[in-house]
Amino acid sequence: MAKSAVTLQMTSAVAGYPAFGPRLKRMRRSVGYKQSALAELLRVDQTTISRWENGVQIPDPAVQAAVFSALGSARRDDSALKRLVANSNECVHLVEEASHKCLAYSTGRAKDWEASQNSLLGVSLWQFATDEIRQAEAELQGEG
Secondary structure: OOOOOOOOOEOOOOOOOOOHHHHHHHHHHHOOOOHHHHHHHHOOOHHHHHHHHHOOOOEOHHHHHHHHHHHHHHOOOOHHHHHHHHOOOOOOEEEOOOOOEEEEEOHHHHHHHOOOOOOOOOOEHHHHOOHHHHHHHHHHHHHO
């Protein structure tokens, strides 16, 4: 197999993304990829994808970010949804499921966050998650 495009450094504890394996599986399925197709995209073995999804191996946070970035580029174009959120009169925001990166937010949400309407685009909002949100996220881990 060709040299991997993703550095496979494994760690036992990851500060990157919570529940990496289940998130990877949900996101991979949402874009319609089989494990083998994702493995080919990332230039790794299909067994590596399986180990990641099952929590047998956990890549370091930089690898996790690269994996989600690669999958994110395979997703459909959400520009219409982003425009809908950004132009909403409601206090709403849109985040990417796996990375929690902010994709769009309304003027009302920007005022609520005391931020410009573009300053948090592309930033992971996980750092701002409340204990309640973190608990709900943990409960999703087994849901698949």
